[in-house]
Amino acid sequence: MTGNVKIAIRSLYKIFGHDPQAALEHVRAGVSKTDLLERYGHVLGLHDINVEMRESDITVIMGLSGSGKSTLIRHLNRLIEPTSGEVEVDGEDVLAYGEERLRMLRRESMSMVFQKFALLPHRTVAENAGTTLQVRGVRQRDYLKDAGAWLERVGLGGYENHYPHQLSGGMQQRVGIARALTSNSPIMLMDEAFSALDPLIRTDMQDLLLELQKELHKTIVFITHDLDEALKLADRLVILKDGYIVQQGEPQHILLNPNDPYIEDFVSDINRARVLRVRSIMTPLNSGDLPRDAHGEVDINDTLENTIARSGGDTSHSYIVTRDGTPVGVLEMTNLVKALVPRVATEAGARKY
Amino acid sequence: MATYDFLFDGLGLRDWCDAGKTGDAPLSMADLLAKGGAATDTPWWEFPFPSLDALNEACGRIAQSRDMTKAVEDGFLAIKDVLRFVLDPMTQPLSWILEFALLVFEAAPWWVMFPILMAVVYIATKSVRLIGFVTACIAFLAFIDHYGFAMQTLAIIFVCAFLCVLFGVPIGIAMSRSDRMQRMTIPVLDMLQTLPPFVYLIPLIFLFSVTEPKLYGIAIILYAIVPVIRLTDLGIRLVDRDVIEAADSFGMTDRQKLFGVQIPLALPNIMAGVNQTIMMSLAMVVIASLVSAPGLGVLVLRGIRNLELGVGLISGLGIVLLAIVLDRVTKAALDRVNAARKV
Ligand SMILES: Nc1ncnc2c1ncn2[C@@H]1O[C@H](COP(=O)(O)OP(=O)(O)OP(=O)(O)O)[C@@H](O)[C@H]1O
Ligand SMILES: [Mg+2]
Numbered sequence: 001m002t003g004n005v006k007i008a009i010r011s012l013y014k015i016f017g018h019d020p021q022a023a024l025e026h027v028r029a030g031v032s033k034t035d036l037l038e039r040y041g042h043v044l045g046l047h048d049i050n051v052e053m054r055e056s057d058i059t060v061i062m063g064l065s066g067s068g069k070s071t072l073i074r075h076l077n078r079l080i081e082p083t084s085g086e087v088e089v090d091g092e093d094v095l096a097y098g099e100e101r102l103r104m105l106r107r108e109s110m111s112m113v114f115q116k117f118a119l120l121p122h123r124t125v126a127e128n129a130g131t132t133l134q135v136r137g138v139r140q141r142d143y144l145k146d147a148g149a150w151l152e153r154v155g156l157g158g159y160e161n162h163y164p165h166q167l168s169g170g171m172q173q174r175v176g177i178a179r180a181l182t183s184n185s186p187i188m189l190m191d192e193a194f195s196a197l198d199p200l201i202r203t204d205m206q207d208l209l210l211e212l213q214k215e216l217h218k219t220i221v222f223i224t225h226d227l228d229e230a231l232k233l234a235d236r237l238v239i240l241k242d243g244y245i246v247q248q249g250e251p252q253h254i255l256l257n258p259n260d261p262y263i264e265d266f267v268s269d270i271n272r273a274r275v276l277r278v279r280s281i282m283t284p285l286n287s288g289d290l291p292r293d294a295h296g297e298v299d300i301n302d303t304l305e306n307t308i309a310r311s312g313g314d315t316s317h318s319y320i321v322t323r324d325g326t327p328v329g330v331l332e333m334t335n336l337v338k339a340l341v342p343r344v345a346t347e348a349g350a351r352k353y
Numbered sequence: 354m355a356t357y358d359f360l361f362d363g364l365g366l367r368d369w370c371d372a373g374k375t376g377d378a379p380l381s382m383a384d385l386l387a388k389g390g391a392a393t394d395t396p397w398w399e400f401p402f403p404s405l406d407a408l409n410e411a412c413g414r415i416a417q418s419r420d421m422t423k424a425v426e427d428g429f430l431a432i433k434d435v436l437r438f439v440l441d442p443m444t445q446p447l448s449w450i451l452e453f454a455l456l457v458f459e460a461a462p463w464w465v466m467f468p469i470l471m472a473v474v475y476i477a478t479k480s481v482r483l484i485g486f487v488t489a490c491i492a493f494l495a496f497i498d499h500y501g502f503a504m505q506t507l508a509i510i511f512v513c514a515f516l517c518v519l520f521g522v523p524i525g526i527a528m529s530r531s532d533r534m535q536r537m538t539i540p541v542l543d544m545l546q547t548l549p550p551f552v553y554l555i556p557l558i559f560l561f562s563v564t565e566p567k568l569y570g571i572a573i574i575l576y577a578i579v580p581v582i583r584l585t586d587l588g589i590r591l592v593d594r595d596v597i598e599a600a601d602s603f604g605m606t607d608r609q610k611l612f613g614v615q616i617p618l619a620l621p622n623i624m625a626g627v628n629q630t631i632m633m634s635l636a637m638v639v640i641a642s643l644v645s646a647p648g649l650g651v652l653v654l655r656g657i658r659n660l661e662l663g664v665g666l667i668s669g670l671g672i673v674l675l676a677i678v679l680d681r682v683t684k685a686a687l688d689r690v691n692a693a694r695k696v
Contacts, residue, residue, distance in 0.1 A: 077602055106604030118599035122617045122693060134613075135605050163693065183603070 003055030006187065006219045007076060012049040012085030014071055014243075017042030020083040033242050045071045047244040049085070053236070055186075056217040060230040060251075063240030069223045072240065073189050076221065077110045078102055089187070107136050111180035115192040117172045119164040125175050126151065126160035132183030143182070150178040154208060170201035174208075181212070190222045194229065206232055227266055231255070231275045239263055252280035256339065268342045273305040281339045282321045282329035291330055294320045300328060304336055355410035356401055370412035429556065437560055444567045447574075451512055451566035455647065458508035463495060466504070478685035487682065490674045499649065499671045506648030506675060509641075510634045513570060517578040517630045522623065525585025526611070535586065546579045550640045558644060569641035576637045580629035588622025589615050621691050628683040635676055649675070 015023045015036075023042035033044040046068050053059040061069050074080040075087055078094060087094045089109065097105065111132055119128045127134075129151055130143035138146075148160055154174040164172055173193060180188050194202045206229060213220065224230050230237055231251050238248040239262075246260045255276060258264045279300045295317040298307050311317045311333055321329040361370055401407045405418040458466070470491065474484050494503045528535045545553075554572055561568045592615050600614045616623070642650030649668045656665020 079598060079601055103604040103606070106602060110602075112599065112602040114595060114599055116595045118593070118595040120596065120614060120617070122620075132603050135603050135609055189602075 003057065003219075005052045006055040006057075006090065007051075007053040007221070008086070008088040009049050009051045009072075009075070010086040010088075012046055012072075012075060012087065013083045014045035014068075014075070014080065015042050015083045016045055024083050044243050046075075046082075047242075049245060051238055051245070051248065053219060053221060055219050057235040058213060058220040058222055058233050059236045059238065060222045060224060060234035061238045061240060062224055062227065062230045064225055066242075067240040068243040069225070069240055070191055071243075073191050073221055073223055076187075076189060077106050077112065107132070107183070107185075109185050110187045110189055111183040111185045113173070113176045113180050113188065113190040113193040115195050117164070117169075117176045117196075119172060119175055119179075121164055123163075124160065125156065125162050125164065125167070128164065128175055129178040129182050132179055132185075147178065147182050150181045151175070153181070153212070154178045168201075170197050170205065173197060173205060177205075177209070177212075181216075185218075187219045187221070190220065192223050192225070195224065195226070202229070209233065227270055228275075231270070239266070252276060256280060264342065271305075272340050272342070273308060274303055276304045276339055278302045278304070278307060278321055278331055279329075281335055282331045283335070284329045285321075285327055290320060290327060291318060294318055294330070296320070297322050297327075298331060299323070304340065307331070307333075307336060355407070356395060357403060357408055357411035360403075360408075361412045366412065370414050429559065433559055440560060444561075444571060447516070447570045448565050448567040450516075451509065451570050454508040454512045455505055455566075458504040459501065463500060467491065474682055477682055478689060480685055483681060483685055487678050490678050494671055494674060497667065497671075499652075499668065502647075502649045502652060502668070503671055503675060506635070506638055506650070506672075509569070509573065509638050509646060509648060510631060510679070513573040513577060513634045513638070514627070514631045516570075516574055517581050517634070518627055520574075521578045521581035521626070521630070522585050525582045525623075525626075526589060526616075528582070528586040529589035529615075538582070542579050542582060545575055550576055550637055551643075554641075554644055563644055566646075569638070569644050569646035572641055572644070573634050573637040573646075577630045577633040580633065581623070581626035584622045584626030584629070585619065588619030588626075591622065592618045621687065624683070624687040624690055628680065628687060631679050631683055632676065635672070635679060639672060 013024055013027065014020075015027065017023055017040075020042065023036060023040055023044075026036060026040060027044060027047065031039070033047070036042050036044050049072060051059070061072060063069050071080060075082055076089070076094075078087075078097075082095065089105065094102070094105065120131065123131070126144050126147045129147035130138075130140075133143035133146060134140070144160075148157075151157060151160060151174075154177055156171060156174050156178065159167065159171070164175065167175070173196075176193070180190075194205045197205060209220075210233065222230075222233055224233075234251045236249070237251040237254055239246045239254070241260075241262050246262055247254055247258065252275075254263065255267050255270070255272065258267055277300070278298055281304075282300070296310065296319055298310065298319045298321055300321050300323045307319065310319075315333045315337055317333045319331045319333075320327045321331050361367055395401075405416060405421065408415040409417045461469075467488065471484050471488060474487050475481075491500070491503070494500055524538070528538050550572070553575060557568055557572055561571075596614060596618065597610070600610045605613065638646055638648060639650035639653060642648065642654045649671050652664055652668030653672070655661060656663075656668065
């Protein structure tokens with residue numbers, strides 16, 4: 001998917017402390033995060049961040065705890081003010097916005113889903129889901145109707161008049177999502193939205209999000225510290241570490257070409273067969289020359305797992321890769337097997353023997 | 354010869370002291386006593402602390418401590434007229450409200466008052482059992498002919514607690530929004546809370562005439578407003594930061610946030626403050642009978658003054674009953690709020 005750039009972040013720095021501007025000079029001069037903290041008592045939150053997020057994409061920002069994910073996403077709607085840098089939404093400089101215009105942005109263009117749900121305990125589920133409309137001054141009767149429709153859509157029909165404390169965590173987060181959807185904003189910010197849920201519910205919620213996204217085509221910024229979740233949801237993956245971007249790009253590409261030991265660590269114990277897709281490892285077709293000995297066709301978006309099942313484990317097979325029925329490439333099973341082994345493992349093996 | 358002569362001699366201040374001596378400085382009680390006997394050497398274990406009086410003995414220029422007391426009094430009397438000029442008209446409405454409330458509570462016949470009280474209890478607590486309990490308590494007080502006194506006490510508490518909430522909640526909100534405001538207010542609250550109730554009756558008696566209701570009204574409000582202010586401030590500061598962040602992210606204005614999020618979420622704490630405020634009003638309204646507050650406290654005072662043991666004990670029981678009623682009702686209202694919003 002290649003939509004327009006919806007959100008652009010350029011050379012963004014965030015430093016926490018009493019004199020961030022002075023500390024910024026040190027950072028620009030090359031002082032590291034640990035030194036900045038020890039010598040100058042400032043925390044380097046974000047370091048020279050450059051990201052473009054495309055319309056209708058799910059951009060996943062991944063990193064370990066403390067890597068600055070929450071800090072980054074809060075710059076998009078200016079819950080946190082940057083120390084230096086630019087944030088553009090729809091080509092407009094968000095940092096130049098006055099109070100009123102900023103409030104408009106938060107009300108109409110962006111809605112947020114929180115790790116701890118952040119529902120209002122004294123309001124019913126429907127009133128909670130309608131909050132985003134209520135703040136704009138929509139009358140109660142109207143926002144309750146919209147909220148009801150979205151609650152229905154996320155699978156909470158019939159719970160409108162319950163209170164949040166009467167619902168399970170998974171259901172509460174569905175309310176959180178319904179609340180964000182009710183606002184009808186084109187951008188959704190999700191800060192570890194599923195991290196507080198148990199694994200099964202979590203998978204359900206991921207499926208729900210993907211299903212909704214198929215219809216709604218929102219621009220979603222999703223934060224997680226879980227690689228499986230990132231790979232499942234991401235159209236585009238941004239990996240943060242200690243406040244700077246280690247690598248960004250298409251998830252399959254990062255998985256196959258990690259450019260940093262940090263990422264290799266991350267990706268080494270992932271089930272690659274389930275995550276990688278045929279398109280990432282096929283050989284594109286040069287005009288016309290279809291191999292005669294192909295054992296059948298596979299779809300370009302099939303996972304390697306499916307393909308292995310098809311081949312019965314025979315590595316001598318090769319397949320014709322099709323997109324919507326037309327051949328676009330060739331897949332050799334030997335290439336597939338190679339792709340299953342993370343580079344770290346092969347290198348480690350090479351060094352050893 | 355005074356004990357501290359050596360001090361002034363040593364510092365070379367003797368001339369200065371003597372120059373200031375008028376000869377007829379008012380004698381302190383200690384002087385009078387000392388004059389009786391011959392000046393004996395004080396044994397070392399009676400060596401006096403260098404207090405104002407002890408120093409004055411050695412040097413007439415040092416003020417006696419009673420001069421200090423007098424200065425405070427003079428100072429207060431000097432600003433009294435100004436204070437009164439400002440405070441009197443400002444607080445006049447309080448007198449009117451109190452007089453009006455007392456009038457209404459006394460004039461309303463019991464068969465009107467009972468249903469009204471029952472309705473109030475029901476609205477606040479939605480508990481039929483509690484209505485029964487409250488009615489029984491008031492009926493008992495009426496049965497032993499203390500109804501009128503109890504109603505006077507209730508009237509004063511209603512007015513004062515209402516005004517406490519009216520002023521206390523906004524002050525608490527202001528405190529929760531600004532750390533500076535909080536730092537400035539807390540010492541005042543601490544002082545109001547630690548001053549023994551009798552002590553701040555004293556300046557009030559000088560400022561206002563004892564026959565005016567606002568005298569005890571102010572005393573009660575000053576004493577009882579503290580918890581509602583504190584707990585409003587605390588409640589709002591304790592509101593979950595995540596929820597506040599969510600409210601910001603939806604583009605709520607400060608006003609929407611205050612009324613839609615902060616106050617509702619702080620409500621359990623605010624209600625706990627109101628409960629304490631009401632209980633403290635009750636405590637103070639009894640003491641305020643010293644300055645002509647009507648109600649059950651008057652009977653207690655009579656019991657003490659005339660050693661009428663029975664009168665004192667029965668009215669004390671009445672106060673206990675009122676306290677239980679007020680506490681139960683406000684606690685039940687608080688529980689009802691809490692039940693609707695478990696985490
Ligand atoms: N208000 C603040 N003052 C000082 N330092 C802060 C502040 N907020 C965040 N930080 C620091 O910035 C860094 C990034 O924090 P952030 O909350 O963005 O991490 P995160 O990636 O979201 O982590 P997690 O997965 O635990 O939520 C951390 O080192 C943190 O200590
Ligand atoms: Mg975070």
